[in-house]
Amino acid sequence: MIYCHKFRILKNEETIPGHRLMIVDAPGISAAAVPGQFLHLRCSDSTDPLLRRPVSIHRVERDKGLAHMLYRVAGRGTALLAGKMPGEYLDVMGPLGKGFTLPLPGERVAVVGGGIGAAPLFFLVEELIRECPPNNMVSFFLGAASASQLPPASVLHSPGLEVHTATDDGSAGYHGTVTALLESRIDSGPAGFDRIYACGPAPMLRSLVRMAGSLGIPGQVSLEERMGCGVGACLSCACKIKDRSADGFLYKHACTDGPVFDMREVYYES
Amino acid sequence: MIYCHKFRILKNEETIPGHRLMIVDAPGISAAAVPGQFLHLRCSDSTDPLLRRPVSIHRVERDKGLAHMLYRVAGRGTALLAGKMPGEYLDVMGPLGKGFTLPLPGERVAVVGGGIGAAPLFFLVEELIRECPPNNMVSFFLGAASASQLPPASVLHSPGLEVHTATDDGSAGYHGTVTALLESRIDSGPAGFDRIYACGPAPMLRSLVRMAGSLGIPGQVSLEERMGCGVGACLSCACKIKDRSADGFLYKHACTDGPVFDMREVYYES
Amino acid sequence: MRVNLAVNVGGIIMKNPVTTASGTFGYGPEYGRIIDLNRLGAIVVKGTTLSARQGNPTPRIAETPSGMLNAIGLQNPGVDKFISEALPFLRNYQLPVIVNISGDTVEDYHKLAGILDRAQGVGGIEVNISCPNVKKGGLQFGSDPDSAGEVIRAVRRATSLPVIAKLSPNVTSIAAVAEKVAEAGADALSMINTLLGMAIDIKSRRPVLGNIMGGLSGPAVRPVAVRAVWQVYRAVKLPIIGMGGITCAEDALEFIMAGATAVAVGTANFVNPRATIDIIDGLEKFMLENNIKDINEIIGIAQ
């Protein structure tokens, strides 16, 4: 079931500078959604800007029928979103796409988010905590440019969860990229990870996929591409997926085949 | 001086059904404006709808530096205007166009407004009351479809002023058009009029111009045309004005040559 | 009052004049999860070629004022896979399936038409001689009236299915192309394909699209599309499927009054996945309100 109509906005507030948390009253969506799926939002009734904007489901509160989105004000569309008031209605389409597949029982899991890429991982971590304890250890690695840009992970506190942070400027947690932080943890600790989930900027994902590949750790990444339809009809959100064809890849579509893909499938030019 | 920037909205309220009164804090405009001039409003920051919308200056409160507009919610642009809240800023350009020329001392004046065409005439009537008493008698004829659509003229009360109303359905005042009402007054009373000012739908103005012509009463009408620039640069707001050329008319421009034209100048196809 | 919305587009009987624009509606299942496909007058599927195509590098789309650029590059699994994998799903529905075809050579078009002629469940062939996003063929055929005629003649020879020629607005005279394809045996025309356009990212100082240029669609192009329908309606007697920026019933009526027998909804599907249904409902409402018994009464009425 794909919902597509106007949902009431309950909250739309700045959380960390330049980022906002929006909560919509959408029982159907919150009941159906799985972590990694996204919503396709119409930011304006006008034809300019014309297209919808994809935003991940950040969290759900199933008991209250709420869906949360955490978004960065990046351009015109998200600026229009930022201007919406609680009580107004937002045209939401979703849930869309394929989400993350949960780990096997007992697997030690690393969840790695860079920048706003952390948004969908909160939902994943909550689901991991709910579905998998007490067998799975979950480590949530969060990276950002600086301390002020780190989304507060305190909402997630749970016995089975460890949260580690990294900042580019060293203003909080590890001084460096979140990938380097993960690597250092793997190197130093006796406990490696059996599975990695990640979302973040393309270069981060690329180095993470390489690292996981060389360590032989399986996992999934959520990719971003420009989207038109959000349902597989326009073929705009093409992602290169490994293939035995002459090209070495074929195009799959972030909106329906993804946005979550197996790390081993993602094709990167060398 | 043509102002063109964002002015603060102080009020934007429905007055009669489907019509709103907007007041902006615009001291420069209210000081400079003359009756019959208009403002050119940008209804949205988006490029859709793209063009400005011309709206007459309904009244000014010079002492408080305020400009009033009375507008009918006609389509997309005016609907967007209707959605603006007090405290928001509106991009206003003006005052634009040529206004009405005041009567000679002692002239008996008829001011005739049909529908939303009455909007600019309130400013005119107030100016007539202020500038011309006690020598000029002013009769304000207001026509509308029905009683609920008549803009309240009570704001104008003044010893030298008579207000007459007409409605198409007879729900208030004279049962018939405002032109027929004026005609009946001229026929019945001993006191004719020395000058007529009018604004309203094209067919009303046309019959009024014909009537005034046959009675030999001079006057002015305010015409409406689609506008691009509002300053005479695009030549879109062309109005046919009598001329000795072969065509019998030439095009003048509502935004700069008008919107107020001498009744005797307006060219109508026969 | 009961109103008739059914139209006949060159032998394709549509229960209402609303179909989908090729490449904006996939193969049916994509939007079939949101709307009831059976309500559509017809469905036009994504452009199909003889063999599979990967399509262009990303970014494949860019947003522009009231429009979008696309350079998908005809990604598709090839006609055989289309027939074996996509067509069976569509056979479950009671509506004409129109297959949009593209080729590098006249021979390709001929072959494609022959293959589709033999496939079960194809209601018509839309011949794309106007795609701006592929290196060979495509727009090249559509920009020259004679080559356009040649392609349509080749298709005509290969099939008895209704043949719709899809015209490009990127020409000096769309009416001249329409005349040639009419002579060549087209049963209907569809227009417009996208306008050739591009956008530049001033930060990277590079074109936004992976393919550099792309096709402009959406409300921005509507005035150009309405004009094309108006001009072609006067030039040839064939039924026209009008498209280009249609978002609502009012837009669809502009095309119909300009001379279109049917309309296709493209980019608007991305914005409002229920656009086609809203338009069908809106057309019916307009007819009831304006006492129009048969939609055919108002085709070309503005002429």
Next chain:
Amino acid sequence: MRVNLAVNVGGIIMKNPVTTASGTFGYGPEYGRIIDLNRLGAIVVKGTTLSARQGNPTPRIAETPSGMLNAIGLQNPGVDKFISEALPFLRNYQLPVIVNISGDTVEDYHKLAGILDRAQGVGGIEVNISCPNVKKGGLQFGSDPDSAGEVIRAVRRATSLPVIAKLSPNVTSIAAVAEKVAEAGADALSMINTLLGMAIDIKSRRPVLGNIMGGLSGPAVRPVAVRAVWQVYRAVKLPIIGMGGITCAEDALEFIMAGATAVAVGTANFVNPRATIDIIDGLEKFMLENNIKDINEIIGIAQ
């Protein structure tokens, strides 16, 4: 840092690359009450013909998504009155005045150029072979490369002033037209004129514009215009004045990076009368922020 914004458009020296699009800025005084005309790189005035023209019946404009249609029909007082009544005002300003001319025949263009050549205070002639809103001439010349060349040759013979050929996007190959007018002796090119379009009023069931068809301008057409500049920059070596939907410095930069030496602001003046000035300021700011010393460095940089 001081940055250089000056450009040379076929012999016209502009202190910055921003001018006005013909027909959207009158003759100067209209916007001169709102902005300081001396800040402009140049001014291009309303289209001028040999004798006075009344122009088309109203409505002359219609709003469309992110754009507008116009069918003004070249209303103007004729070249003699232009010289005696409009030009003196412009002589007070320190900026090149470019006169946009239109004719019914090649001879008309020749005569107009000769008259303007002798007038004092004309900095260049922009030859409009692309107006969609007049019955004769206009677009007819612009749609055929050879006729376009013929018009430019006639103008070239009549004047030593810089000659700018204004090209239409309503052609199959704008580069082919550009090549011919370059051969014919044009010093520069300007593009694009409006796209041929129309709108229908579904209530009256009639075309909205008095003239039926009109020219589409505004942000909606920008992708088409950027593409035209990009293509022509590759085809000929002449400087280009780019226009079509420019509203802000970012838009202007798209054109410059695509290959335009200068840009003209049209429809945007109606929305923001200070658009030209905002763009000039914005270009300077961009250059300072990006350490670009000379605007000429980034002309065509996206190619």
